[in-house]
Structures are given as C-alpha cells and as structure tokens.
Amino acid sequence: MMASNISEFDRTISFGEAALQRIRAFRHPAHPTNYEFWFTYATGFNAGLNDAVNKIISAGRAVTPEEADTLYQIHIAPSHLSQKVDKMGAMIVDEISQVMAMIDAARGSASAYDQSLNGLEESLGRIDQDRDQVRLIIGALIQATREIQHANDELEQRMVETRQEILALQLNLEAIRAEAMTDPLTQISNRKYFDAALEKMLAEARRGERGFSMLMIDIDHFKSFNDTYGHLVGDQVLRAVATGLQNNTKGQDVAARYGGEEFAILLPDTPLRSAVTLADNIRRTISAKELLRQTTGERLGRLTISVGVATYHDDDTAQALLERGDHCLYAAKRSGRNRVISETDPEAVMHISDQELL
Incomplete structure (x- = not known):
C-alpha cells in the first residue's frame, strides 16, 4: 500500500x-x-x-x-461541462425519484382509506338501530377522512417544494448550457455556438426563408500587443473588441470569438451592402477608442481591425462561405489593414479567383 x-x-x-x-x-x-x-x-x-x-x-x-x-x-473544457451536466442530471433524477416515492405513498394511503371505507360499509350493513355502534362507525370514518386529508396536505406541500427545486435545477442546467456556448474570456458566443448558428442559418437560407451575411474580423498586430505589453493587456484587447462587437449588433445577430484574436458575426436578413456598412461602423467604433492599461492608466495606442464580408449564395456550404469570408479578411490585411473588404471588391475577387484555379 x-x-x-x-x-x-x-x-x-x-x-x-x-x-x-x-x-x-x-x-x-x-x-x-x-x-x-x-x-x-x-x-x-x-x-x-x-x-x-x-x-x-x-x-x-x-x-x-x-x-x-x-x-x-x-x-478539456467540454469534460468539465460533461461533469456538471451529469451532476445536474443526477440531481434531477433524484428529485423525480422522490416524487415517485410520494405518489406511491399517496396510493398506499388511498388504498388504506378505501379499505377502511369498505370495512365501515360492511359494519353499517350489519347494525340495526344501535346508536352507539353508529357513532363508533361514524367516528372511525371521520378519523380515516382526517388522516387521508392530512396525508394529502403533506403530499401537496412536498410537491410544491419539489416543483420549486426542479425549477431551480432547470435554471442551473440552462446556465450550464449557456456557459458551454460562451467564451469565458470575452463573454460573447464561442466557436461551438457560432458553428451551430451558422448551420441553422444555412438550413433556413436553403429553404428560402431568409438570407444572411457574415463578417470575419481579425485584430491588427495583436501579437505585438502581447509581446510588448504582456498577455494581460492582450486579454484586455480581446475583451475591448468583443464589447465593440456586442454594442454594434442586436436582435438575432450572432457575434462570436472564432479563435485566438479572430471574431465572426452572422447577420440574418442582411444583404451584402448593409453588412459592409455595419462592418465599417464597427471598424470605426473600435479604432476611435484609445486603449489604456487598466492597472496604470498608461496610453497604449489605438486598436484597429480588418474585416472580410461574405454573403450567402444558393447551395453554399459552411466551408465555402467561411473560405470566402477568410479570403476577404486576408485581402483586407494585405491591403494595409484597418479595412473592410467584401467578396465583390476587386482585391477579394482576384484572390478568390486565384484560389478557385488551384
């Protein structure tokens, strides 16, 4: 040992x-x-x-x-989530087991009450005019009724408490599901949620319900922020950009951290031209703010982003749409950064055509 x-x-x-x-x-x-x-x-x-x-x-x-x-x-994180879901599921199962036990107990009480009534009915059938015997039977009937009423009152109270506990467990489970779909650093949607939302919008678009556009966003010179000022400032930069995306999206728009310093936004019911306008508004909003070191107030300069904009075409796959968005994004970075390039811009069209020939 x-x-x-x-x-x-x-x-x-x-x-x-x-x-x-x-x-x-x-x-x-x-x-x-x-x-x-x-x-x-x-x-x-x-x-x-x-x-x-x-x-x-x-x-x-x-x-x-x-x-x-x-x-x-x-x-790694999904295993933590799985453990939380398993624990929450076990608690819900336990609560349901308690409800079933209470129902069984209520059935037992009702059965005993039914037997008491049957016995009293037989006794009443055998008596004649014995008032004392009638009083005893009626007293026993009243006592049995009170006992079943008491049992029902206890069952009702426990059912109310159990309902509240199950509702609380459901809320906790919803919180866990939300946590699974949220990037812990920036507190916006994560890649998993983005991928699911993209598949949903693609399915809607293929059914002819509505189209959508997509922004692919990359923070310019992010590595230099990390190397120069450290990872805490890098985290601050990521949170600042995420806040800028949240402040400029609404309704059914989906803003997500796509990976590393890259973000993405899905824009339902938004044509390409409107998506480009929104992308430029986001770019201007972020570049207008000067970054300050939170611990010292030191001025660290201004953030800029590059944005690629693509829109859904008939029979698009997720891969095809993402590749077009990526081509537009990298065209923006090659063109000097701090720019918005859409799939119809010459810089992007040339690069997409070159890729299709490969």
Whole structure:
C-alpha cells in the first residue's frame, strides 16, 4: 500500500514538473488553466489534445497562449461541462425519484382509506338501530377522512417544494448550457455556438426563408500587443473588441470569438451592402477608442481591425462561405489593414479567383 502511494506521488509530481517546464519554455502565464492544459498534455491521456499540440511543435513553432486557450476550450473544457451536466442530471433524477416515492405513498394511503371505507360499509350493513355502534362507525370514518386529508396536505406541500427545486435545477442546467456556448474570456458566443448558428442559418437560407451575411474580423498586430505589453493587456484587447462587437449588433445577430484574436458575426436578413456598412461602423467604433492599461492608466495606442464580408449564395456550404469570408479578411490585411473588404471588391475577387484555379 505504501509503495503504491509513493509511486502515485512520484508520477503526479513528474507530470507537474513537465507542465511547469512547458509553461516556462513557451512563456505562458502560470494561470490554473494553463497548468491544467500542460499537465493534461504531460499525462498523455487526452489523445486529441496531444495530437493538436504535437502538430504545432513538429512544425517548429511554439504553442502560443491563444492556441493553448483555443485547444483548452476544445479538448478539456467540454469534460468539465460533461461533469456538471451529469451532476445536474443526477440531481434531477433524484428529485423525480422522490416524487415517485410520494405518489406511491399517496396510493398506499388511498388504498388504506378505501379499505377502511369498505370495512365501515360492511359494519353499517350489519347494525340495526344501535346508536352507539353508529357513532363508533361514524367516528372511525371521520378519523380515516382526517388522516387521508392530512396525508394529502403533506403530499401537496412536498410537491410544491419539489416543483420549486426542479425549477431551480432547470435554471442551473440552462446556465450550464449557456456557459458551454460562451467564451469565458470575452463573454460573447464561442466557436461551438457560432458553428451551430451558422448551420441553422444555412438550413433556413436553403429553404428560402431568409438570407444572411457574415463578417470575419481579425485584430491588427495583436501579437505585438502581447509581446510588448504582456498577455494581460492582450486579454484586455480581446475583451475591448468583443464589447465593440456586442454594442454594434442586436436582435438575432450572432457575434462570436472564432479563435485566438479572430471574431465572426452572422447577420440574418442582411444583404451584402448593409453588412459592409455595419462592418465599417464597427471598424470605426473600435479604432476611435484609445486603449489604456487598466492597472496604470498608461496610453497604449489605438486598436484597429480588418474585416472580410461574405454573403450567402444558393447551395453554399459552411466551408465555402467561411473560405470566402477568410479570403476577404486576408485581402483586407494585405491591403494595409484597418479595412473592410467584401467578396465583390476587386482585391477579394482576384484572390478568390486565384484560389478557385488551384
């Protein structure tokens, strides 16, 4: 027993040391999530995570904090969500079991009451004019009635309490579902929610219900913000851009963090020209604000973004639409950044045509 404990101690310590070595080597902030990320990688138990990380390393690149964050959300965070859902589901099942037990108890009380009435009915059938016997029977009937009434009152009260508890559990479950679809850093929708919303809009568009457009957004020179001012400022930049997107979208629009420093917006019932106008409004709004370091108030300059705009065409797939949006985005970056390029602009048309020929 002692040898087993020592072996487990040594094994986990070695995983922890390996995790810290990676954090130091890649200069990641020593946040608990980063430690969990590299500890999980060190164990080798999460094959998907290890394959993704190994591909980056084998390409001769360092794993950036943004890549680590994205991979954490894909390969580790869902397991936390699954545990929460399992726990919540078990609690709901327990509440339902209690309801069933109460119903069984009520059935038992009703059955006993029915037997009492049958017995009293037989007794009444056997008596003649014995008033004392009648009083006894009626007294027993009244007592049985009071007992069943008391049991029903208790059942009603417990049912009310159980209903409230189940409603609370349902609210908690909805909160967990919302958490699963929200980017923890920026508090806007995450890639999982975006992908689901995109598939839904594609299905609606194919049925001829409504079209939509899409913005692909990238923060200009984001890596230099991280390298110059640190990852805390980088996180501040991501939150500032997310706030700018939220403030300029409404209704059924879907603004999401697509990955790293890239964002995306789905705009139902919005033609290309209107989507370009909105994209430029967002670009102007974000570039008009000067970024200040939250801890010191130091002026860090102005943020700019590049935006690619694509719109749905008949029989578009998600991949085709995303590729057009990406081509437009990179055309905006190649054209000097801080620009909006749509799929009809010459810079994008040329690049899309070149890609189709490959």
